[in-house]
Amino acid sequence: MENKKQKCPTILGVLLGTVVGFYISTQIKTFILCGNIKNFTCSSKSMNNDDKENKNLVFVGVITAEKFIKTRAVAAYETWGQTLPGKITFFSGATSKTNANIPLIRLPGVDDSYPPQKKSFLMLKYMHDHFLEKFEWFMRADDDVYVRGDKLELFLKSINSSELYFIGQAGLGAKRERGRLSLLDDENFCMGGPGMLLTRETLRLVVPHIKYCLNNLYSTHEDVEIGRCIRRFANISCTWSAEMRSLFYHNLFEGNGAFTGNLNQKEIHRAITLHPIKKHTFQYRIHNYMQSLQIQKLRQRVLILMRDINDANKALKDNASSLKEKMDVPRLGQRPSITKTKPQVIPWEFFKKVLFSDTNTEPKHRIEDWSRAALNNVVTRYLELRNRYPLKQSRVFDFQKIIHGYKRLVPSYGIDYILHMLLVYRRYEGRKMENTAVPVAMQRQAFLQQSFTELQTRQLPQDGNKIVNFILPLLGQYETFHQFLEIFQNVCLRDSERVNLLVVLYQTPDLQNETRKIVNHYKSIQDKYPNYELMLETAEGAFSRPSAMQLGASKFQDDDLLFFIDVDMSIDKEFLERTRLNVIRGIQVYFPIVFSQYQYSPKNYYWNHSKNTNQMNSNDPKSANQMNSNDPKSTNQMNSNDPKSTNQMNSNDPKSTNQMNSNDPKSTNQMNSNDRKNTNQMNSNDPKNTNQMSDDCGYWRKFGFGIGAIYKSDFDAVGEFNGDYIEFGQDDVDVELYEKIVKSNLTIFRAVDPGLILIYHNTNKIECESQLSEEQLTMCVNSEASSYAGLNALTDYVYDNLMTDNGTII
Numbered sequence: 001m002e003n004k005k006q007k008c009p010t011i012l013g014v015l016l017g018t019v020v021g022f023y024i025s026t027q028i029k030t031f032i033l034c035g036n037i038k039n040f041t042c043s044s045k046s047m048n049n050d051d052k053e054n055k056n057l058v059f060v061g062v063i064t065a066e067k068f069i070k071t072r073a074v075a076a077y078e079t080w081g082q083t084l085p086g087k088i089t090f091f092s093g094a095t096s097k098t099n100a101n102i103p104l105i106r107l108p109g110v111d112d113s114y115p116p117q118k119k120s121f122l123m124l125k126y127m128h129d130h131f132l133e134k135f136e137w138f139m140r141a142d143d144d145v146y147v148r149g150d151k152l153e154l155f156l157k158s159i160n161s162s163e164l165y166f167i168g169q170a171g172l173g174a175k176r177e178r179g180r181l182s183l184l185d186d187e188n189f190c191m192g193g194p195g196m197l198l199t200r201e202t203l204r205l206v207v208p209h210i211k212y213c214l215n216n217l218y219s220t221h222e223d224v225e226i227g228r229c230i231r232r233f234a235n236i237s238c239t240w241s242a243e244m245r246s247l248f249y250h251n252l253f254e255g256n257g258a259f260t261g262n263l264n265q266k267e268i269h270r271a272i273t274l275h276p277i278k279k280h281t282f283q284y285r286i287h288n289y290m291q292s293l294q295i296q297k298l299r300q301r302v303l304i305l306m307r308d309i310n311d312a313n314k315a316l317k318d319n320a321s322s323l324k325e326k327m328d329v330p331r332l333g334q335r336p337s338i339t340k341t342k343p344q345v346i347p348w349e350f351f352k353k354v355l356f357s358d359t360n361t362e363p364k365h366r367i368e369d370w371s372r373a374a375l376n377n378v379v380t381r382y383l384e385l386r387n388r389y390p391l392k393q394s395r396v397f398d399f400q401k402i403i404h405g406y407k408r409l410v411p412s413y414g415i416d417y418i419l420h421m422l423l424v425y426r427r428y429e430g431r432k433m434e435n436t437a438v439p440v441a442m443q444r445q446a447f448l449q450q451s452f453t454e455l456q457t458r459q460l461p462q463d464g465n466k467i468v469n470f471i472l473p474l475l476g477q478y479e480t481f482h483q484f485l486e487i488f489q490n491v492c493l494r495d496s497e498r499v500n501l502l503v504v505l506y507q508t509p510d511l512q513n514e515t516r517k518i519v520n521h522y523k524s525i526q527d528k529y530p531n532y533e534l535m536l537e538t539a540e541g542a543f544s545r546p547s548a549m550q551l552g553a554s555k556f557q558d559d560d561l562l563f564f565i566d567v568d569m570s571i572d573k574e575f576l577e578r579t580r581l582n583v584i585r586g587i588q589v590y591f592p593i594v595f596s597q598y599q600y601s602p603k604n605y606y607w608n609h610s611k612n613t614n615q616m617n618s619n620d621p622k623s624a625n626q627m628n629s630n631d632p633k634s635t636n637q638m639n640s641n642d643p644k645s646t647n648q649m650n651s652n653d654p655k656s657t658n659q660m661n662s663n664d665p666k667s668t669n670q671m672n673s674n675d676r677k678n679t680n681q682m683n684s685n686d687p688k689n690t691n692q693m694s695d696d697c698g699y700w701r702k703f704g705f706g707i708g709a710i711y712k713s714d715f716d717a718v719g720e721f722n723g724d725y726i727e728f729g730q731d732d733v734d735v736e737l738y739e740k741i742v743k744s745n746l747t748i749f750r751a752v753d754p755g756l757i758l759i760y761h762n763t764n765k766i767e768c769e770s771q772l773s774e775e776q777l778t779m780c781v782n783s784e785a786s787s788y789a790g791l792n793a794l795t796d797y798v799y800d801n802l803m804t805d806n807g808t809i810i
């Protein structure tokens with residue numbers, strides 16, 4: 001029994017020690033996580049509910065009127081009202097009637113008259129009576145202000161809310177009212193437009209005296225009277241800090257047109273509130289822009305974290321043990337640097353007022369709007385980083401201009417910039433809102449990189465069953481039409497693709513034979529594929545592409561997908577899928593950029609091939625590549641009897657590197673057009689020819705707008721064409737349709753499409769008529785020159801035909 005009695009205290013002591021130890025360890029953990037030994041109320045539950053605490057940070061009361069509830073008030077609630085770290089409520093007169101789904105308080109005994117003095121004071125009283133102990137901060141705002149919830153939260157959390165504060169942009173009144181507002185030289189008020197903030201303690205001291213303040217008004221301005229009341233009973237004034245002018249930003253210069261232009265401005269990026277926004281629709285535009293800034297911020301954070309992970313892996317010498325692990329290392333974890341790879345240094349583009357580029361067809365050209373906007377974003381972000389801590393550093397940098405710069409695109413990493421800028425350095429001296437800084441101009445060179453982040457994809461539903469209805473205007477051109485039908489059969493009809501074809505054929509007396517051949521051949525195709533709708537519509541008169549498009553479109557229903565195509569186009573199956581994907585009824589149309597072949601391709605440059613569409617006809621005395629063997633001066637002479645001929649085509653010479661013997665199946669340079677596997681085959685009629693997509697074979701027709709896809713209902717909605725024949729350079733219906741869509745609410749999706757190739761034919765050769773005006777003739781000649789041949793082919797021709805041994809041009 002005695003042993004049992006001795007063991008009981010020992011067991012109790014162990015249990016008590018365990019409980020006490022657990023309690024002490026819990027309190028130590030709480031102290032470490034909370035960082036304040038006095039605040040032992042911090043628990044793991046509260047630490048995991050930061051979002052819930054943030055909802056009680058600030059109460060925002062918005063002054064509005066009945067006529068603005070359905071516009072400004074709804075826009076504010078649906079945009080920035082959803083981003084606040086607290087609660088938002090709208091206050092209007094007692095008689096306001098609305099069915100808008102917003103939190104609205106009708107203040108009794110208050111009307112919607114202006115200025116809203118009584119409304120503002122009674123709103124403060126409502127906040128005091130219902131929410132004083134539920135929120136730390138209280139904000140009075142107008143319905144034409146935009147509040148950035150994220151920046152407001154960071155700002156308020158940096159201030160001790162248990163003290164007396166009255167925060168906003170300090171005002172002294174307009175110059176014409178100076179001395180009439182009953183303000184002393186050292187007195188001010190917080191401007192009501194961009195918003196004013198009060199702490200709980202400030203509101204507690206002021207509200208009991210609301211009645212006195214309403215009975216003793218010295219002006220008609222409600223913000224002046226609120227400031228006077230707070231100064232009298234809380235003994236504090238609005239913040240004098242000059243920084244408040246940028247945080248609570250009021251645009252004095254643009255008035256009703258404020259924030260309707262470019263939003264990429266330093267004032268907008270710095271501000272917590274923006275005022276005034278008189279057109280409620282611009283609340284949504286500004287909100288969308290602010291959301292994009294937030295996305296950029298989050299992506300930048302991801303980028304920095306990935307770089308930290310990459311650095312940690314290097315520090316830990318975490319060598320990948322397998323090829324898969326090595327390939328999984330993201331490129332976005334790389335630190336910015338000027339030199340990316342040693343084998344290939346990507347060239348830089350130089351710019352001042354214009355851009356100098358080695359990759360553009362015009363080496364010197366204006367900076368495109370999208371490129372200028374991207375550059376402005378980079379400069380704005382750079383200045384934000386330089387001015388991150390203006391109060392601690394007591395200085396700020398302002399941007400003046402870019403003296404010159406360099407940029408380049410590195411596909412694996414991002415865009416590099418080297419900017420030589422002129423900045424203005426300002427150091428703030430003194431106090432209050434006056435800026436007594438002396439600006440000093442200085443030049444700075446910045447090395448910047450706009451890094452790519454991870455690739456994000458989303459899967460869209462594909463409607464593979466949607467029929468693509470091709471509309472083809474046609475006048476003559478039997479051979480080209482025959483070739484188009486061959487391609488159309490191979491790509492669409494033989495593989496049971498969901499397509500239809502409508503040919504709008506113009507009939508003229510001088511092309512009766514051509515027309516008859518076209519009709520007969522098309523009928524044979526119709527008989528061969530009876531399950532397809534292969535339609536033919538005839539038209540009289542002069543050929544008019546707009547009339548043909550309208551006639552063809554009229555044969556379809558509103559929900560039909562139309563594609564306007566030319567007879568000299570080559571297509572593939574992937575192009576059909578892109579068309580179905582990129583056209584959205586009532587929302588988006590598709591205008592692809594096609595690849596256009598040059599008149600002269602590179603490989604057939606020296607050879608006359610009978611079936612090549614880029615044939616160098618030796619019978620043409622004007623041909624730049626004339627192969628007349630009787631001309632002793634011809635540098636491309638094909639005389640096989642000349643043993644010194646560098647281009648000798650003697651099939652009996654087994655050592656001839658350019659041997660053209662079509663009977664030799666091993667010939668690497670064999671020019672037999674019947675061999676479809678020949679890698680050097682230059683028959684441009686074959687859309688599978690891989691050489692067709694090279695820079696030497698053609699160019700992307702960025703200025704062409706004739707090929708496009710649109711729904712019939714959208715085509716009708718943009719309006720009819722004038723149908724008149726328009727001379728070269730005026731431009732044609734292509735531009736007319738494109739401009740009509742630009743002016744509509746439809747979005748244009750425009751991108752290069754490798755499945756569309758404009759095949760060169762003699763029939764689509766540009767011919768410039770002498771009766772054109774000087775401006776039109778210049779444009780025509782330039783267009784003809786751009787379609788003649790690639791730069792390499794032209795260079796080779798000059799060296800081989802026009803340059804003497806001493807390097808001079810003939």
